[in-house]
Amino acid sequence: MSLVIVGSVAFDTIRTPWGDRERIVGGSGTYCSLAASYFTRPRVVGVVGRDFPRKTLALLRSRGVDLAGLRIKAGKTFHWEGKYEDDPNRRTTLRTELNVFADFRPEIPAAYRNSRIVYLANLNPEHHEFVLGQFHKPAVVAMDTIRLWIETKRETLLKELGRVHIFFANDEEARLITGEQNLIAAGKALVELGPSLVLLKKGEHGALVFGRNFVFGVLAHPCDHVIDPTGAGDSFAGGFLGYIDKSPGLSARDVRRATVYGSVMASFAIEDFGIGRFLALDRDLVEARFRQFRKLTAF
Amino acid sequence: MSLVIVGSVAFDTIRTPWGDRERIVGGSGTYCSLAASYFTRPRVVGVVGRDFPRKTLALLRSRGVDLAGLRIKAGKTFHWEGKYEDDPNRRTTLRTELNVFADFRPEIPAAYRNSRIVYLANLNPEHHEFVLGQFHKPAVVAMDTIRLWIETKRETLLKELGRVHIFFANDEEARLITGEQNLIAAGKALVELGPSLVLLKKGEHGALVFGRNFVFGVLAHPCDHVIDPTGAGDSFAGGFLGYIDKSPGLSARDVRRATVYGSVMASFAIEDFGIGRFLALDRDLVEARFRQFRKLTAF
Numbered sequence: 001m002s003l004v005i006v007g008s009v010a011f012d013t014i015r016t017p018w019g020d021r022e023r024i025v026g027g028s029g030t031y032c033s034l035a036a037s038y039f040t041r042p043r044v045v046g047v048v049g050r051d052f053p054r055k056t057l058a059l060l061r062s063r064g065v066d067l068a069g070l071r072i073k074a075g076k077t078f079h080w081e082g083k084y085e086d087d088p089n090r091r092t093t094l095r096t097e098l099n100v101f102a103d104f105r106p107e108i109p110a111a112y113r114n115s116r117i118v119y120l121a122n123l124n125p126e127h128h129e130f131v132l133g134q135f136h137k138p139a140v141v142a143m144d145t146i147r148l149w150i151e152t153k154r155e156t157l158l159k160e161l162g163r164v165h166i167f168f169a170n171d172e173e174a175r176l177i178t179g180e181q182n183l184i185a186a187g188k189a190l191v192e193l194g195p196s197l198v199l200l201k202k203g204e205h206g207a208l209v210f211g212r213n214f215v216f217g218v219l220a221h222p223c224d225h226v227i228d229p230t231g232a233g234d235s236f237a238g239g240f241l242g243y244i245d246k247s248p249g250l251s252a253r254d255v256r257r258a259t260v261y262g263s264v265m266a267s268f269a270i271e272d273f274g275i276g277r278f279l280a281l282d283r284d285l286v287e288a289r290f291r292q293f294r295k296l297t298a299f
Numbered sequence: 300m301s302l303v304i305v306g307s308v309a310f311d312t313i314r315t316p317w318g319d320r321e322r323i324v325g326g327s328g329t330y331c332s333l334a335a336s337y338f339t340r341p342r343v344v345g346v347v348g349r350d351f352p353r354k355t356l357a358l359l360r361s362r363g364v365d366l367a368g369l370r371i372k373a374g375k376t377f378h379w380e381g382k383y384e385d386d387p388n389r390r391t392t393l394r395t396e397l398n399v400f401a402d403f404r405p406e407i408p409a410a411y412r413n414s415r416i417v418y419l420a421n422l423n424p425e426h427h428e429f430v431l432g433q434f435h436k437p438a439v440v441a442m443d444t445i446r447l448w449i450e451t452k453r454e455t456l457l458k459e460l461g462r463v464h465i466f467f468a469n470d471e472e473a474r475l476i477t478g479e480q481n482l483i484a485a486g487k488a489l490v491e492l493g494p495s496l497v498l499l500k501k502g503e504h505g506a507l508v509f510g511r512n513f514v515f516g517v518l519a520h521p522c523d524h525v526i527d528p529t530g531a532g533d534s535f536a537g538g539f540l541g542y543i544d545k546s547p548g549l550s551a552r553d554v555r556r557a558t559v560y561g562s563v564m565a566s567f568a569i570e571d572f573g574i575g576r577f578l579a580l581d582r583d584l585v586e587a588r589f590r591q592f593r594k595l596t597a598f
Contacts, residue, residue, distance in 0.1 A: 086480045181385045183503065184523040204482065205504040206518070217518040217595055219505070224483040256598035296516050297596045299555035 003245040007121030013081035024274040028121035031231035035238025035265035037063040040245040045069035049077040108134040142166035162194035221267035232266040239265030306420030312380035323573040327420035330530035334537025334564035336362040339544040344368035348376040407433040441465035461493035520566035531565040538564030
């Protein structure tokens with residue numbers, strides 16, 4: 001059992017109406033691997049500059065994250081700056097400094113090549129071929145994407161959707177890709193494009209899962225003050241894939257439980273700026289919130 | 300056990316991108332009583348003009364709806380015209396002809412005065428006092444409201460919230476009343492204003508229930524093409540209150556199941572224009588969909 005996460009390890013500057021944070025640790029690979037670390041020992045493939053804090057690397061290692069695939073390169077770490085208004089579902093990117101991430105061509109360590117699950121977090125879809133070609137037939141390939149690739153690499157993105165098993169998308173991305181305003185229609189249309197499972201993330205409204213012949217849904221944990229929504233989607237993917245990595249397969253029961261664990265991890269991520277909430281989180285708290293999710297919708 | 304619904308019985312003209320309907324039967328009292336009729340024998344208090352079709356009155360009676368409180372007055376029936384765009388959660392009112400509804404002062408028939416549950420669907424909150432004063436201590440008073448009263452009768456509306464047990468609101472109304480953008484915060488703030496139960500309707504995203512010490516949620520039935528969202532909220536209230544009318548009280552279990560039945564009835568209402576879907580609906584189909592709601596979120 002093994003999960004490889006190919007994504008960004010970065011600095012984020014976050015602006016919200018209730019406070020700002022400058023150059024705190026973020027990135028899809030960071031959130032995803034931290035969230036997955038409560039279930040499995042995830043492997044990260046990414047790149048950082050020499051300015052990236054050793055303390056954070058030590059923290060990730062202490063959580064069982066394997067960093068053999070994380071290159072430390074001369075130069076500066078990827079830096080993203082974003083701003084949230086009162087509605088945390090809407091954000092504006094103020095700045096993107098790719099730095100060492102700009103010409104990142106992920107090299108997969110030999111020890112990772114037999115991994116069971118490969119997750120391509122927010123990669124340029126033109127690089128998928130190069131990355132996936134380095135693996136020996138992973139049982140599950142999962143991907144997420146960003147608005148930038150939908151708008152600038154649409155054809156390649158659609159081709160890549162044809163070969164992944166699991167696709168994570170938020171409501172905006174699902175609508176942009178399919179042209180469907182209705183999210184149920186959008187989810188079904190995404191399944192038609194190839195993935196056998198589509199996880200449609202709806203922020204405060206929870207998540208929907210679409211398969212060939214079923215729809216499953218989970219409500220978001222009721223949170224009356226979202227501190228920082230950054231990384232919620234990546235944490236969702238981490239919880240989901242981390243749980244799946246410890247499951248025998250992708251049975252309906254596994255997928256349902258994995259979706260709830262994904263929602264659990266996302267619900268923690270938004271309770272503090274950056275990865276702050278994960279610093280004081282243990283598996284017992286994760287299990288307690290899993291039970292709260294059950295209570296929220298039981299009837 | 301008895302439920303009185305005070306609301307509008309009306310004509311609606313509906314415009315959508317996929318079709319229009321002129322002067323079809325609608326109104327909060329109509330939708331709510333039809334939805335409730337699958338659980339109890341609801342009593343309707345309202346007014347129509349002589350132009351209202353007898354066929355519809357016969358249909359309501361055949362569903363067990365008690366129309367002793369429905370006055371037929373010389374003049375024309377209330378007529379509303381609205382338009383939906385691609386996003387069925389947004390609608391524009393094009394025309395409101397109050398007609399016989401303009402000076403409607405609901406008279407409660409003597410036989411209704413001992414009713415257990417009174418629901419004030421979309422009444423001017425200044426008329427609540429007059430209506431409720433005609434009842435002998437109903438066990439449960441429930442209300443909904445509309446944007447118009449929030450904007451023009453705010454003080455009276457807030458006072459009325461202080462004396463009802465159950466308040467139904469959609470997301471827009473909850474935000475307008477409380478000033479809270481976050482729906483969890485808005486729901487909690489509404490409970491602070493008085494009602495012991497707040498049902499927050501979120502359209503395609505389902506519904507949340509807020510009590511003194513709990514939050515419960517239900518997802519919407521996955522519908523990939525909403526035909527006509529008109530009446531979904533009223534049908535939700537009808538399913539909820541109809542089920543509660545047959546329950547011994549307002550236990551957590553009753554409230555959870557009632558919320559799902561409310562969602563079931565709303566999910567049928569949107570599948571056809573006007574009350575069309577209720578013409579071919581029986582209790583078995585209602586129960587089958589109730590089981591689908593369980594399957595949708597079970598894990």
